[in-house]
Amino acid sequence: MTFFLILTGVVLLLLTGLPIFTGLGLFSAGLMLLAQGDLAGLGDTVFGKLNSYLLVAIPLFTLMAHIMIRGRVVDDLYGTAHTLTRHLPGGLGVATVAACTIFAAISGSSVATALTIGSVAIPQMIHYGYSPRAAYGAVAAGGTLGILIPPSGPLVLYGVVSDTSIGGLFMAGVVPGLLMAAVFALWSMVTAGRGGNTVRREPAPRPAEVLAALRRSFWALMLPVLVLGGMYLGVFTATEAAGAGAMAALLVALFAYRGFGLRDLWLSAVDASRTSAMLFMILAAAGVFGHVLTKMRIPQEMVALVTHLGFGPIEFLVAVMALVFVLGMFLETISIILITTPVVLPVLLHLGIHPIWYGILLVINLELALITPPVGMNLFTIKAITRAPMAEVVRGVVPYVVLMLLGLAAVLLVPSIAMWLPSTMAYR
Incomplete structure (x- = not known):
């Protein structure tokens, strides 16, 4: 009961717009005063939370992302995906999902x-006969794959907070992410001629066109292979993979996409620094929050409650997923990870639930948070790109919410979807 009162308090405080x-920092400091009567140890707690080698991966992966965004690789990626899929029913929708995946x-x-692909894909889809609603839904849902398919900022944060292998989490996100992308693409193909879509079909590409398209985007396509392949083969740890990915992204942007200059590098570094500093500040506040919860013995109370109720692993996970789904309607992804993980983790260990499996379930649920109103960030992103009514954007994502719930249920009932790939490697 104490935890739910604390959870209600922190959610209400965050909903004020702070x-x-x-x-989270003020709330945690207040709880610390109540729990121990002073703020002794606050500095040590913050330093201990941020003094982690694993956290180096965050600014490096962020820098890699900003370099590739400013390197303007999206046009080539989208063009390649369109060339390869244009002859399929709903081919441009499939291309949009494929571009989002890559x-x-x-x-x-x-x-x-969602922002980068959407600015290119939505006008194209509407031009080729897709209804605006279908275009909004495909981009908003395809964009959610950004936090499931590695590298993923939320997976790094969850790995740090829960002391779980980030390499294992990254590998565990690959199969569910590709499965989700395949389902989205299949939905686009099935609905190509329905619901106001009058999609134009194009001839299949000639071999020369395929080779030319792949040549244009080759180096961009090789970046995920380098990062994920290096981790899978044990060449890199997650942090080393982030460094290698950032360096490779810089080389690709400088030599393959000649429009990238020193000013672009500077702006990429500034943007990555700002994003990373924001995440580290939030992580520091979350470290204090977790420390206070431990002082108040909240995790032990949760274990006792689950034991008293007789919950098994599946029942507990269903209950937590329902809670996260509701929280996702009001809070953004980082808050949910940092607020819930310190409490849930001891129960996971007590019930024998693998933290990597839970981490993937959590992130799939957080994908839903990105496209469920009233605070779905991808919904606002699509609205900002298109200036469409929010109701129209929401209607476009409804089928994808159902598909993602089915995907969440599949990973919940068949853990090997997430756990098979990590089991084949000696992840670090």
Whole structure:
């Protein structure tokens, strides 16, 4: 009961519009005063939370993403995807999902994926006969793949907070992410001639066109192969992969996309620094929050409650997923990870639930948070690109919400979807 009162308090405070760091930090400091009567150990807690080698991956992956965004690789990626899929029913919708999938493996950000791909794909889809609603839904849902397909900022944060292998989490996100992308693409093909879509079909590409398209985007396509392949084969840890990815992105942007200059590098570094500093501030506040919860013995109370209720692993996960789904309607992804993980983790260990499996379930649920009103960030991103009524954007994503719920249920009932790939490697 104490935890739910604390959870209600922190959610209400964050809903006032305070920055996450400020709201969570003030709330945690207040709890610390109540729990121990002073703020002794506050500095040590913050330093201990941020003094982690794993956190180096965040600014490096962020820098990699900003370099590739400013390198303007999206036009080539989208053009290649369109060339390869244009002859299929709903081919441009399939191309949009494919471009989102590839860009997700470069950027690690759902909002960046939706914004970057959407600015190119939505006008094209409408021009080729798709209804605006179908175009909005495909981009908003495809953009969510940015936090599931590695590299993923939320997976890094969850790995740091839960002390779980980031390499294992990244590998566990690959199959569910590709499965989700395949389902989205299939939905685009099935609905190509329905619901106001009068989609034009194009002839299949000639071999020369395919080779030319692949040649244009070759180096961008190789970045995910380098990062994920290096981790899978044990060449890199997650942090080393971030460094290698950032360096490779810089070389690709400088030599393959000649429009990238020193000013672009400077702006990319500034943007990456700002994003990383914001995340570290939030992580510091979350470290204090987790420390206070431990002082108040909240995790032990949760374990006792679950034991008393007789919950098994599936029942507990269903309950937590329902809670996260509701929280996702009001809070953004980082807040949910940092607020819930310190409490849920001891129960996971008590019930024998693998933290990597739970991490993937959590991130799929957080994908839903990005496209469910009233605070779905991808919904606002699509509205900003198109100036469309929010109601029209929401109607476009409704089928994808159902598809993602089915995907969440599949990973919940068949853990090997997430756990098979990590089981084949000695992840670090």
